[in-house]
Amino acid sequence: MEKFITLNTRAIPLNIENVDTDQIIPARFLKSTSREGFGENLFRDWRYEKDGAEQSDFILNNKHYSGSVLIAGDNFGCGSSREHAAWALSDYGFKAIVSSFFADIFKGNALNNGLLPVQVSPDFLKTIMKLISEKPATLVRVNLDSQTISIENSKLKESFEIDTYKKTCMINGYDDIEFLLSKKDKIEHFENQRELLHVNG
Amino acid sequence: MSKTLFEKVWEAHVVDTIEDGPQILYIDKHLIHEVTSPQAFQELEKRNIPVFRPKEIVATADHNTPTVDQHLPVKDELSRKQLAQLSENCKKNNIKLYELGHKYNGIVHVIAPELGITQPGMTIVCGDSHTSTHGAFGSIAFGIGTSQVTQVFASQCLLLTKPKSMRIKVNGTLKNGVLPKDVILYIISELGTNVGTGYFCEYAGEVFENMSMEGRMTVCNMSIEMGARGGMIAPDQTTFEYVKGKKFAPKAKKWKSSLEYWKTLPSDKDAIFDKEFVFDAEDIDPMITFGTNPGMSIKVGQKIPDKKEASFEKSLKYMNFQKGEAMAGKPINYVFIGSCTNSRIEDFRVVARYVKGKQKAKNVTAWLVPGSRQVENQIEKEGLKDIFQMAGFELRQPGCSACLAMNDDKIPEDEYCVSTSNRNFEGRQGQGSRTILASPLVAAAAAIEGRIVDITKQLN
Numbered sequence: 001m002e003k004f005i006t007l008n009t010r011a012i013p014l015n016i017e018n019v020d021t022d023q024i025i026p027a028r029f030l031k032s033t034s035r036e037g038f039g040e041n042l043f044r045d046w047r048y049e050k051d052g053a054e055q056s057d058f059i060l061n062n063k064h065y066s067g068s069v070l071i072a073g074d075n076f077g078c079g080s081s082r083e084h085a086a087w088a089l090s091d092y093g094f095k096a097i098v099s100s101f102f103a104d105i106f107k108g109n110a111l112n113n114g115l116l117p118v119q120v121s122p123d124f125l126k127t128i129m130k131l132i133s134e135k136p137a138t139l140v141r142v143n144l145d146s147q148t149i150s151i152e153n154s155k156l157k158e159s160f161e162i163d164t165y166k167k168t169c170m171i172n173g174y175d176d177i178e179f180l181l182s183k184k185d186k187i188e189h190f191e192n193q194r195e196l197l198h199v200n201g
Numbered sequence: 202m203s204k205t206l207f208e209k210v211w212e213a214h215v216v217d218t219i220e221d222g223p224q225i226l227y228i229d230k231h232l233i234h235e236v237t238s239p240q241a242f243q244e245l246e247k248r249n250i251p252v253f254r255p256k257e258i259v260a261t262a263d264h265n266t267p268t269v270d271q272h273l274p275v276k277d278e279l280s281r282k283q284l285a286q287l288s289e290n291c292k293k294n295n296i297k298l299y300e301l302g303h304k305y306n307g308i309v310h311v312i313a314p315e316l317g318i319t320q321p322g323m324t325i326v327c328g329d330s331h332t333s334t335h336g337a338f339g340s341i342a343f344g345i346g347t348s349q350v351t352q353v354f355a356s357q358c359l360l361l362t363k364p365k366s367m368r369i370k371v372n373g374t375l376k377n378g379v380l381p382k383d384v385i386l387y388i389i390s391e392l393g394t395n396v397g398t399g400y401f402c403e404y405a406g407e408v409f410e411n412m413s414m415e416g417r418m419t420v421c422n423m424s425i426e427m428g429a430r431g432g433m434i435a436p437d438q439t440t441f442e443y444v445k446g447k448k449f450a451p452k453a454k455k456w457k458s459s460l461e462y463w464k465t466l467p468s469d470k471d472a473i474f475d476k477e478f479v480f481d482a483e484d485i486d487p488m489i490t491f492g493t494n495p496g497m498s499i500k501v502g503q504k505i506p507d508k509k510e511a512s513f514e515k516s517l518k519y520m521n522f523q524k525g526e527a528m529a530g531k532p533i534n535y536v537f538i539g540s541c542t543n544s545r546i547e548d549f550r551v552v553a554r555y556v557k558g559k560q561k562a563k564n565v566t567a568w569l570v571p572g573s574r575q576v577e578n579q580i581e582k583e584g585l586k587d588i589f590q591m592a593g594f595e596l597r598q599p600g601c602s603a604c605l606a607m608n609d610d611k612i613p614e615d616e617y618c619v620s621t622s623n624r625n626f627e628g629r630q631g632q633g634s635r636t637i638l639a640s641p642l643v644a645a646a647a648a649i650e651g652r653i654v655d656i657t658k659q660l661n
Contacts, residue, residue, distance in 0.1 A: 015511075016512070016515070017510075017511070017512040018394065018494055018512055020494070020624075020626045022605075022624070022626040022627070022628065022629050023626065023627060023628075026628060026632070027264075027605040027606060027607045027629075028606065028607060028632075030236050030264075030265075030607065031236075031265060031277075031279035031280055031282075031283050031607070032279070033239035033240065033243070033282065033283055033286050034239075034240065034243065035240050035243075045627070045628050045632055045633075050614070050632065050633070073512070075394065075395050075428075078394060078395065078428065078494075079330065079425075079624060079626060080329075080330050080344075080605075080624075081237070081328055081329055081330040081332075081344035081345060081346055082236075082237065082346075083237070083240075083328075083346035083347040083348060084347075086346070101395060101398070102398075103395070103398060103428060104364075104398055104399060104428065104430050105330060105344055105345070105346060105425075105430070108345075108346060108349070109346035109347075109348065112346060112348035112349070113348065163222060163223065163362060164221045164222055165219055165221070165222030165223055165360070166222075175348065176348070176349075176352050176359075176360045177244075177248070177250070177351060177352055177355050177356075179360065180225070180352055180355060180356035180358055180360065181250070181355060181356060183216070183217060183225060183356070183358070184356070186216055186217050186225070187216055187225070187227070187356055187357065187358055190216040190227055191227075191357075194227075
């Protein structure tokens with residue numbers, strides 16, 4: 001996993017609530033057996049017409065907006081557990097998603113891929129959504145170390161929560177597998193104890 | 202101290218707790234399928250990590266499999282490759298696979314319970330959000346992403362922060378024609394699609410106590426549609442009777458000791474939940490969705506409400522519905538009865554009972570897709586197949602099918618489909634398709650009439 005470094009970037013405002021994982025990456029694109037290339041089909045049915053032409057009114061197709069932060073409406077990532085959604089967002093170039101609410105599985109998947117979910121208050125979200133929609137050149141600063149998100153040349157700043165363990169993983173680029181493997185003895189001990197107890201199995 | 206069902210099962214699986222961080226939770230059963238596992242196997246190979254406990258993994262092919270001509274090679278090249286990859290990965294790692302054509306093949310959340318793989322008190326995961334289904338047995342079951350699939354392959358464990366607990370009680374007796382699907386759609390319509398985020402939800406009260414295992418699975422299945430990672434129902438006599446004698450259920454002495462343990466699992470009387478909701482069965486009617494998330498549903502006889510929110514209006518625009526319109530009477534051309542929510546034998550019995558002696562409307566394409574080969578065989582054994590054929594319904598072969606339209610079972614653009622599945626998201630059943638979620642009974646009635654029917658009028 002890539003290390004997460006402080007972002008200082010423009011952002012793309014996706015002012016839609018309840019963005020589900022079927023919209024992020026429709027099921028028909030889940031047939032690949034590798035992790036690469038999903039960015040092409042990110043938000044496929046909002047981004048493109050059926051004939052492949054760009055939907056001119058969709059925000060990702062608006063040349064005024066760019067950057068590696070996506071600002072999204074409430075309840076982002078609901079629906080399926082497909083990690084392809086996180087892969088698609090990362091592959092497209094996003095490093096952080098800002099919303100006032102994230103669905104559980106998506107949040108976990110994002111964190112496992114170095115994509116930072118930044119949960120802010122509904123008021124803060126509303127303010128920055130409007131600001132960035134109106135001034136696309138606005139720079140957003142996401143600092144994981146201090147757990148803050150701020151807007152350049154303004155007093156707009158908010159802190160966000162993240163599990164201490166996950167924060168360490170993100171900053172250092174660690175993933176859970178190595179950690180779990182280092183606990184093998186404990187896991188085997190647990191299995192043996194249970195065997196003795198005759199619970200389940 | 203008093204404990205909830207969830208706490209009892211969770212605590213029995215904690216291997217270790219990291220200070221100021223997550224816990225290591227041991228996973229009893231890991232279910233896999235062709236879509237969310239290949240990248241996990243690839244990652245293991247890349248890092249040269251063996252699968253730690255292959256015997257605790259069960260694989261099936263379900264998401265992209267065709268529902269006709271399953272004896273022939275899969276036509277779609279990408280699907281065929283994905284399925285071949287699953288077979289190869291399972292073979293290489295000594296994992297039991299119920300592949301296409303196997304007598305136990307079917308949707309992962311249908312086959313594990315019917316084979317007795319799912320048991321009370323277990324922890325069960327799968328790279329699929331509807332893994333919550335298995336909570337019907339009093340197990341902790343939830344969907345995971347592919348990185349977590351890799352973790353379970355490598356260590357049979359996951360790093361997790363313990364979710365909060367909530368309880369939903371539904372007291373009383375359900376009215377005639379109100380099915381488990383209506384109960385869960387009603388709950389989500391009342392509480393919203395993110396009330397459960399961060400929580401595990403226990404369903405309790407007379408309605409669930411009196412529900413069959415199939416019904417309980419339908420309810421727990423859709424827990425994720427209100428944001429809850431999982432749903433649970435306390436194991437009781439109904440649960441034990443369902444599990445007993447199943448292929449992988451404990452036998453003889455082991456059955457006795459398991460039973461003894463399972464009986465200790467229900468929440469203690471004074472156990473405390475982080476939040477709790479109570480409903481009355483009398484208030485629940487057959488439900489129908491009108492929007493693009495499962496929370497947007499009304500009683501089938503009601504009119505589409507008037508809300509001013511942008512997301513609400515966006516939904517109605519996609520569905521091409523107007524505020525204030527009645528759902529009953531709306532013409533539809535497609536009906537899909539299937540998916541991990543409603544593709545068990547009980548669901549097909551409901552449909553058969555209703556359509557017996559009737560004919561589907563001419564304009565309607567009605568697909569019946571059993572959840573598994575075993576369900577398919579049972580349909581035939583009980584003579585339901587003939588009833589369906591006489592009524593003009595198309596009984597197809599098992600799989601996830603038109604629930605997510607990964608295979609060829611797609612609903613065309615702009616068409617409405619009354620579906621017994623779990624998600625009515627934009628384009629879920631095919632690009633531009635419009636999904637209307639309902640119970641098998643409401644779906645069957647729509648197929649017969651070619652429009653949405655206020656079934657309550659027929660029932661009364």
